[in-house]
Amino acid sequence: MPDRSQWSLAAPQKLTFEEPVTALAVRVVGGTVNVVGTDSGPAGLELSEIEGAPLVVSLREGVLTVAYDDLPWKNILKWFDRDEWKRSVTITLTVPTATRVETGVVGASAVVSGIAGPTEVRGVTGDVTLVGVRGDVRAESVSGRLEAQALGGDLRFNSVSGDLTLIEGTGGRVKAETVNGDMTIDLAGTARTPDLALTTVSGEVAIRLPQPVDADVEANTTSGPVSCAFENLRVGGQWGAKRITGTLGSGGGKLKITTVSGAVALLRRPPSPEDDAPASGKVL
Template identity: 65%
Template sequence: MSEWSVGEPRKLSFDAPVTALHVRIVNGTVNVVGTDESSARLEVSAIEGPPLTVTQKDGALTVAYDDLPWKGFLKWFDPKGWRRSVVVSLAVPASTRVEVGVVGATAVVSGIDAGADVKGVTGDTTLVGLSGPVRATTVSGNVEAQGVAGDLRLNSVSGDLTVIEGTCPSVKADSVSGSIILDLDPSGGPTDARLTNVSGEIAIRLPHPADAEVEANTASGAVSNAFDDLRVTGQWGAKKITGRLGGGTGRLKATTVSGSIALLRRPQSEDEPWDAPRPQKAPAGTDDAPTEQKGL
């Protein structure tokens, strides 16, 4: 086993194979990016408070505070722990399995193929271009997943959960009061999506044409539906949106207690230009007509 104590800005390179990465920090930022290289690199560009411990053993690279365990991570609290901050950047092979835990810090994970597990308390999490199983859990921080191709599991208390251009075979998102926004990319296959909220809103944008069996309901919130093939039932209190789109291969189930539910339709081609605004006629009695604005 190799071990380093990092108490000031420093760069480290690891020639031994890295198959798993574990990061646990308080305050600051952690950036993890997958590369096609076989080696791993670490840069600590800023650090305040106690040193980080970096260890490498049996293919596992760990960058963490000694007093911050992964087990029970979301319940960790130490008044002295808030007097620390660190900015960490890591480049690891894309085949590395990644675990990241942040308390009050921002986490960005991109380009990982072997899956990732991210836990956050108050910091925001961004996941980009990941495949393999992905899970993100947060208390009050926001989670945004873009271009994720593996099975996706998101959980929050009050943080917002957003999925952009998802091609995930399955999505499961649960929140108490944060909003859930799901945007499915038409290039992906049928998706099994199950979304649950209490008081937060749920908005889903489906490809057009879509292929899903739909069941969405709210106990007291408003609903909106952009698909003619779906039925909206209930006028006061509980409301439902049900029906089949296309062959019904995929499945969409969304439930909220008091939040609203919106089903939106993605345009067939987002490359089509926007309709240009028509030039306005000059009011009677004026000499000059308004000039038509050119698109940007």
């Protein structure tokens, strides 16, 4: 009798899982992965395109795994120049919002939206998009970009040459390290006390801060240019090195930037309609 907790998918098809899903593990090569959180209905899978080796799906003790058996999660970032990359899938996974998500992609793009559980993403050359993810996020890439919007938790990002773009960040802690990837951080008007620690060698860093904002600022570049839209911050340095230091508002938040040759820009975020509403607290 076949094991109905495991499936081998070699052609497009849909699956619905009646057993509860609490964790999702995805490892694919080529194509596109969409992970969508939902508050209604059972978890589901829709495989719309597949090329190459079959995809193995299993559901055991609440863990839904969608992967190639020969693609290990632990060493996925070391997969280079392999003939067996001649694979591709287009797959959509619908899971409960509280699901813990692990997604590994090699030469594939991934989109994760509406997830409230912890999310971990690893990619070699594929780009990753996160939308409305409310749990903490850990992302690692070799050269793939990470684009995120309206994250609700902490973000930790490590990459060699991948860019990081965060739009409407709501105030979770952001710790990012790259070699030559650029970083663009836009904080929402509610992010009054940011906690940002950004490090790069040659990538450019641009941060747009809401008004008002309470943060202690320290930005350093060895040879890159700097620009600052806040008159009460100090811009100084000698020879090629430059620093931006000081306190915005009453302090308490943290903004630390370190780069060797990359440019640094601190920008003001235009006020949103919500910012015009009466509010207590110190205003710059």
